[in-house]
Amino acid sequence: MTASAPSPVLEPAETVSDLSARRGHSPANRLQHLLHRRPALSPLAVLLIAVVIFSLVNARFYSAVNLSLVAQQSAVVGSLAVGQTLIVLTAGIDLSIGAIMVLASFLAANLVFTDNVSVPLALLAATVVAVAAQAVNGLLVTRVKLPPFIVTLGTFNVFTALTLIYAKGQTITLNTGSGLLWTGQSFLIGNFRVTYGVVLMVVLYLVVAYALRCTAWGRHLYATGDDPEAARLAGIDTKRVLLSAYLVAGLVIAVSAWILCGRVGGADPNSGLNANLESITAVVIGGTSLFGGRGSLVGSLLGALIVQVFDNGLALAGVDPNYQVLAVGVLVILAVSVDQWIRKVKA
Amino acid sequence: MTANPSNPATPVLQAKGLVKTYGRVIGLAGVDLELHAGEVLAVIGDNGAGKSTLMACLSGAQIPDEGTILVDGAPVKLRSTTDARRVGIETVYQNLAVAPALDIASNLFLAREQRKKGPLGSVLRMLDTKAMKQQAAEQLAELGISTLQDVEQAVETLSGGQRQAVAVARAAAFGSKVLILDEPTAALGVRESGQVLRVIRELRDKGLGIILVSHNMPQVFEIADRIHIQRLGRGAGVITPSAYSMNDAVAIMTGARRLDEVAQAEAAAEADTVEAAEAAEPQSTGAP
Numbered sequence: 001m002t003a004s005a006p007s008p009v010l011e012p013a014e015t016v017s018d019l020s021a022r023r024g025h026s027p028a029n030r031l032q033h034l035l036h037r038r039p040a041l042s043p044l045a046v047l048l049i050a051v052v053i054f055s056l057v058n059a060r061f062y063s064a065v066n067l068s069l070v071a072q073q074s075a076v077v078g079s080l081a082v083g084q085t086l087i088v089l090t091a092g093i094d095l096s097i098g099a100i101m102v103l104a105s106f107l108a109a110n111l112v113f114t115d116n117v118s119v120p121l122a123l124l125a126a127t128v129v130a131v132a133a134q135a136v137n138g139l140l141v142t143r144v145k146l147p148p149f150i151v152t153l154g155t156f157n158v159f160t161a162l163t164l165i166y167a168k169g170q171t172i173t174l175n176t177g178s179g180l181l182w183t184g185q186s187f188l189i190g191n192f193r194v195t196y197g198v199v200l201m202v203v204l205y206l207v208v209a210y211a212l213r214c215t216a217w218g219r220h221l222y223a224t225g226d227d228p229e230a231a232r233l234a235g236i237d238t239k240r241v242l243l244s245a246y247l248v249a250g251l252v253i254a255v256s257a258w259i260l261c262g263r264v265g266g267a268d269p270n271s272g273l274n275a276n277l278e279s280i281t282a283v284v285i286g287g288t289s290l291f292g293g294r295g296s297l298v299g300s301l302l303g304a305l306i307v308q309v310f311d312n313g314l315a316l317a318g319v320d321p322n323y324q325v326l327a328v329g330v331l332v333i334l335a336v337s338v339d340q341w342i343r344k345v346k347a
Numbered sequence: 348m349t350a351n352p353s354n355p356a357t358p359v360l361q362a363k364g365l366v367k368t369y370g371r372v373i374g375l376a377g378v379d380l381e382l383h384a385g386e387v388l389a390v391i392g393d394n395g396a397g398k399s400t401l402m403a404c405l406s407g408a409q410i411p412d413e414g415t416i417l418v419d420g421a422p423v424k425l426r427s428t429t430d431a432r433r434v435g436i437e438t439v440y441q442n443l444a445v446a447p448a449l450d451i452a453s454n455l456f457l458a459r460e461q462r463k464k465g466p467l468g469s470v471l472r473m474l475d476t477k478a479m480k481q482q483a484a485e486q487l488a489e490l491g492i493s494t495l496q497d498v499e500q501a502v503e504t505l506s507g508g509q510r511q512a513v514a515v516a517r518a519a520a521f522g523s524k525v526l527i528l529d530e531p532t533a534a535l536g537v538r539e540s541g542q543v544l545r546v547i548r549e550l551r552d553k554g555l556g557i558i559l560v561s562h563n564m565p566q567v568f569e570i571a572d573r574i575h576i577q578r579l580g581r582g583a584g585v586i587t588p589s590a591y592s593m594n595d596a597v598a599i600m601t602g603a604r605r606l607d608e609v610a611q612a613e614a615a616a617e618a619d620t621v622e623a624a625e626a627a628e629p630q631s632t633g634a635p
Contacts, residue, residue, distance in 0.1 A: 033504075036501065036504070210471075214471075214472075214473045214474055214476075215472045215473065215474060216462070219449065219453055219474075220458070222446065222449060223449060223457055226446045226448045226449070227445075227447060230446055231444075231457075231458075232428070233408060233444035234428070234444045234445075234446070234454075234457040235429045235457070236457070236458045237429075293446070293447075294448050
């Protein structure tokens, strides 16, 4: 403001558009408001920039074969991130999500391999186990009122141990024809090789994104994560909404477990060790706020892709793999910082 | 919706002997309250007098330990705000029950979203976002809240006054019989306060019973038909703004005088004035 300009006195009746006009003076404020409305824009920008840079460094990165590979590698963490997003939107966090996935995948594979159970029945059993496991998390959070971090830290250990006890140290390799490995089979779109696991992941995103955007349940989930007391006073049964987030995440985990079977060609109790943290990484890089109530599902998909693109792109650029870990770490910190900045938005 | 109780003398909302304790702290120690359709009942009291607890019990946010609540003469159990809403009690909370990250339209319809007609709504549970936005805009226009133009704006980007407007609009949009307003103008400027008071009068004239909790004495005396005074968890009396002064109200509220003392004094003063008036000028009426 220059000294000659009239001093900005805020009248109560001043319109919102007047405020926007004044706000428009600062590009930073404009960006802040844009990101506030569309939190997935920043991961989208990061992804596009990363793809362009890695393509310039090594032309092979941009090949159909390589991009197909990136998509396939993202499928497990990408689908798991759907469930993680639901929990994070309620201002929770799920450290056990990967452990439950491994347990469910091992159960399904073992039922098919050892007990000759039909594939649909094995998948049903895996689904029941995944939902039941998340019901334990959800009930501990909503009824016993324990913090989600502690609950899932505990159940993470419990489910990991249960898997190892159940597996007795063995891994299962299924015949390539098994229906459980259908998610690893692929078809061609042009030069792109797409696995059914990737298709399943995309379907998962579409269905859950619809539920979040277009149904009352989605709004109640956002409202509950945003301000639980306000949501309760508005008439939302917040406990039920919270529990439902965990149960739906259980369903999502069952799909992830199937995709995992396809990726590893069976089941390996040590396969998804990092999946817990990787799913949180994807959600956070995707712009969903750890404080709840803010974020979008598509951001989590972008987050999962970003991690894989960095992994793949840096490897093709001949960079020490340790730098990939470092880069993801920096991205996580940046994403949370951007979230904090966006949350301070004011009219 | 107009409130048409079968018997006009039946209060639209009545509380009898409400008790609410928090451990050893007594919030309410047996409070009676009567609200009739088409009136504004102000509730005043010092901090800790039990105003907020009383409102919480009437709006279903808290469950009283003892006592009964009657709506149109029929006893009701209010276990949640949803229960209260079902019997026609709407509340605007002091801490604003709005979800900051959601937009204005979503907040107006929070917990009573409308679904699309046909299979999209019944099977796929799709919300009728367009209709809700349109109704939200109409509702805001009807309340004369011109500062809110974009119903897709997130509530957290609004000023305090604008948020209050959303909260009042939300309650009024669905208010059926009783509207409870907890300090509705505390955060507002003069102009926006005036808007809210106008809305309150309009809603009263439509036949709603309105309970207004406020610290703002001039405002209370301007708008209330009757004033319920809370003191130390009990009802210290109900007065009318025409018969009592603000000083009387404050005296009763702070315990400096009891209602019967004030009433006696008022009666005595009135008698004096009448006598004096009769003696001196027969045509004047001497109410202060």
